[in-house]
Amino acid sequence: MKFLRNNRLFLALLIPFMVIPWVRIGNFHLLLFNFSHNRLEFLGFGIEIGTYTLIGIVVLLGFGITLTVALTLSRFYCGMLCPNTFFAHFLTLLRSKKKSILSKIGGFLLLTVLASMLAFSVVAYGIRTDELMDAIAHLSFSGCLVIFLSLLMIAEVYMVQGWYCAYLCPYGAMCAILPIDDRLTYTYEDSKNQCIACEGCVKICPIPDLDIRKGFDIRCIQCGLCEVACAKTFAKNPTITTLISYDQRSRLRAGGRDRGILIAIVVMVLLTMVGVITLLDTERLQSCRLENQILH
Ligand code: SF4
Ligand code: SF4
Structure with a gap:
């Protein structure tokens, strides 16, 4: 129960x-970067788009979202939303000495299935699910x-x-170079020297040393x-x-001191995104025109 709550x-x-x-909404998906049909599908609408433009959109969108999350949620994302932390919590449950071998094997299998489902979902944002299942069956x-x-x-x-x-982790690296130290939320406080040096906190920490x-x-x-x-x-x-x-309060400070930097970076990413997409599309259109001329 505590595991689910956390x-x-x-x-x-x-x-x-x-x-x-x-x-799916009608003929199209809720959200799909459809690489196999060169199409962007969103909210049941679909627009034809070149592969390179689609790659540009995915890369810039991914970067923009990561940057925005790093600047606003910072390490709160790592602790509460990252699959890696979820798996770390899950492994701690399995490593408990009280668990029988059978339940440990069951747990490891469950974790493996979950990781595979996550991998499937990530790729399924770039290809229709029925086509993806077919691709797995045929190892394409x-x-x-x-x-x-x-x-x-x-x-x-x-x-x-x-x-x-x-x-x-690229997200961790991004957090490390951004001015967001004050958004860390777990803190050690021992003004009365009560720590008994059991090292429990150090031993369980997934980060080395x-x-x-x-x-x-x-x-x-x-x-x-x-x-x-x-x-x-x-x-x-x-x-x-x-x-x-x-410390609940430190999370709420997010976006305070560095709000200006945040807005500037997000605007820059958005402008770059629009620029790259336009450029890629223009290049694609020009190459199509060239191909047509050669064919004529
Ligand atoms: S877990 Fe042990 S070593 Fe860590 S702070 Fe608590 S008492 Fe100290
Ligand atoms: S110090 Fe280690 S165990 Fe504690 S919150 Fe940070 S990463 Fe997790």
């Missing part, structure tokens, strides 16, 4: 994310992409999770596992609940 935001977003590629490009992404995600979850968050007691560290993904570990340490102590806590 991950409710992620699950609330995961369900629509997985459902959207299946939803999109099908292989789903299998590759699934394997990558499963390997990442089981083998390099925290290391990935700390050193490879991160010790929240040493203060600010941009690599912290705000997963909250250290808070749970510390609360367990003091579970039988009637005076202390935990030395690590979640």
Whole structure:
């Protein structure tokens, strides 16, 4: 129950994310960057569009959304909405000593299925779901992409999770270079020197060599596992609940000090997006004209 409560935001977003590629309105989808038919489908409408323009839209849209989320939600995204953190919480459940081998195997299978469904959903934003299932069955490009992404995600979850968050994640890198330190929400506070140095918070942290007691560290993904570990340490102590806590207020500060930078960057990304799309479309039209001339 606590697991579901802690991950409710992620699950609330995961369900629509997985459902959207299946939803059709009339002849077109709710949202589909249809690469196999060179078409952008949105809210039941479809427009013909060149492959390169479609790639440009996807890349810039992805970058624009990532940047906006980094500037507004910052590490709140990592702790509450990132699939990696969800998997970290899930693995902690499975690693519990009280679990039987059978339930651990069941849990790992469930996690593998979930990672594969996530990979399927990601690719399904670029090709119709029926065509994608066909592509998986025939091991064509999109099908292989789903299998590759699934394997990558499963390997990442089981083998390099925290290391990935700390050193490879592009979102984490973006957060690290933006002026958003004050949006971190998990903090360690021990003014009465009550820490018993059990190292529970350090051992459970998915990020390598991160010790929240040493203060600010941009690599912290705000997963909250250290808070749970510390609360367990003091579970039988009637005076202390935990030395690590979640600061609601710091999240609300998001967008305050750096609002100007945020607006400027978002406007720049939008303008670049419009520019690149126009350029790509013009180039495509010109190449079509050239091809037609050659054919004549
Ligand atoms: S310090 Fe705590 S909140 Fe931050 S990544 Fe480690 S366990 Fe998660
Ligand atoms: S879990 Fe709590 S008591 Fe244990 S080392 Fe961390 S802060 Fe100290």
